[in-house]
Amino acid sequence: MSSLTFGTLARVLQEELAKLYKLKDESMVRKVADWEYEKGRIADVLENIEEARVQFEVCELIVLHHLLSQATAIGVHWYQNVQESV
Numbered sequence: 001m002s003s004l005t006f007g008t009l010a011r012v013l014q015e016e017l018a019k020l021y022k023l024k025d026e027s028m029v030r031k032v033a034d035w036e037y038e039k040g041r042i043a044d045v046l047e048n049i050e051e052a053r054v055q056f057e058v059c060e061l062i063v064l065h066h067l068l069s070q071a072t073a074i075g076v077h078w079y080q081n082v083q084e085s086v
Helices: 006-025 028-033 035-085
Strands: none
Touching (some): 006 035, 028 035
Protein backbone atom coordinates (compact mmCIF):
# COMPACT_ATOMS: atom_id res chain seq x y z
CA MET A 1 0.00 0.00 0.00
CA SER A 2 1.50 3.31 -1.02
CA SER A 3 1.39 6.29 1.27
CA LEU A 4 -1.11 8.96 0.36
CA THR A 5 -0.55 12.67 0.85
CA PHE A 6 -3.31 15.19 1.30
CA GLY A 7 -2.69 16.44 -2.25
CA THR A 8 -3.00 12.93 -3.65
CA LEU A 9 -6.18 12.33 -1.67
CA ALA A 10 -7.64 15.57 -3.01
CA ARG A 11 -6.73 14.56 -6.57
CA VAL A 12 -8.34 11.11 -6.20
CA LEU A 13 -11.49 12.63 -4.72
CA GLN A 14 -11.64 15.24 -7.49
CA GLU A 15 -11.23 12.61 -10.22
CA GLU A 16 -13.84 10.29 -8.72
CA LEU A 17 -16.28 13.16 -8.18
CA ALA A 18 -15.84 14.13 -11.84
CA LYS A 19 -16.76 10.55 -12.79
CA LEU A 20 -19.94 10.77 -10.71
CA TYR A 21 -20.90 14.08 -12.34
CA LYS A 22 -20.30 12.53 -15.76
CA LEU A 23 -22.61 9.65 -14.83
CA LYS A 24 -25.24 12.12 -13.63
CA ASP A 25 -25.17 14.02 -16.92
CA GLU A 26 -25.60 10.96 -19.14
CA SER A 27 -28.92 10.28 -20.83
CA MET A 28 -31.66 8.92 -18.59
CA VAL A 29 -32.76 6.48 -21.33
CA ARG A 30 -29.25 5.03 -21.52
CA LYS A 31 -29.12 4.84 -17.73
CA VAL A 32 -32.31 2.80 -17.55
CA ALA A 33 -31.08 0.46 -20.31
CA ASP A 34 -27.66 0.02 -18.68
CA TRP A 35 -28.68 0.04 -15.02
CA GLU A 36 -26.49 -2.91 -14.00
CA TYR A 37 -23.48 -1.41 -15.76
CA GLU A 38 -24.25 1.95 -14.16
CA LYS A 39 -24.37 0.41 -10.68
CA GLY A 40 -20.98 -1.19 -11.31
CA ARG A 41 -19.45 2.12 -12.36
CA ILE A 42 -20.82 3.85 -9.26
CA ALA A 43 -19.56 1.02 -7.05
CA ASP A 44 -16.09 1.35 -8.63
CA VAL A 45 -16.02 5.09 -7.92
CA LEU A 46 -17.08 4.59 -4.30
CA GLU A 47 -14.52 1.82 -3.85
CA ASN A 48 -11.74 4.09 -5.17
CA ILE A 49 -12.80 6.84 -2.77
CA GLU A 50 -12.88 4.45 0.17
CA GLU A 51 -9.45 3.04 -0.70
CA ALA A 52 -7.97 6.55 -0.93
CA ARG A 53 -9.55 7.49 2.41
CA VAL A 54 -8.16 4.41 4.15
CA GLN A 55 -4.68 4.94 2.68
CA PHE A 56 -4.75 8.57 3.82
CA GLU A 57 -5.78 7.56 7.35
CA VAL A 58 -3.00 4.96 7.51
CA CYS A 59 -0.47 7.55 6.34
CA GLU A 60 -1.81 10.01 8.94
CA LEU A 61 -1.47 7.40 11.70
CA ILE A 62 2.12 6.64 10.66
CA VAL A 63 3.00 10.34 10.82
CA LEU A 64 1.32 10.74 14.22
CA HIS A 65 3.13 7.66 15.55
CA HIS A 66 6.45 9.04 14.31
CA LEU A 67 5.78 12.43 15.94
CA LEU A 68 4.78 10.78 19.22
CA SER A 69 7.93 8.66 19.17
CA GLN A 70 10.06 11.77 18.65
CA ALA A 71 8.24 13.66 21.41
CA THR A 72 8.72 10.71 23.78
CA ALA A 73 12.44 10.51 22.96
CA ILE A 74 12.81 14.25 23.58
CA GLY A 75 10.92 13.95 26.87
CA VAL A 76 13.07 11.04 28.04
CA HIS A 77 16.25 12.91 27.08
CA TRP A 78 15.07 16.03 28.93
CA TYR A 79 14.11 13.98 32.02
CA GLN A 80 17.52 12.28 32.05
CA ASN A 81 19.27 15.65 31.85
CA VAL A 82 17.17 16.99 34.72
CA GLN A 83 17.97 13.91 36.83
CA GLU A 84 21.69 14.26 36.13
CA SER A 85 21.71 17.92 37.16
CA VAL A 86 19.92 17.26 40.47
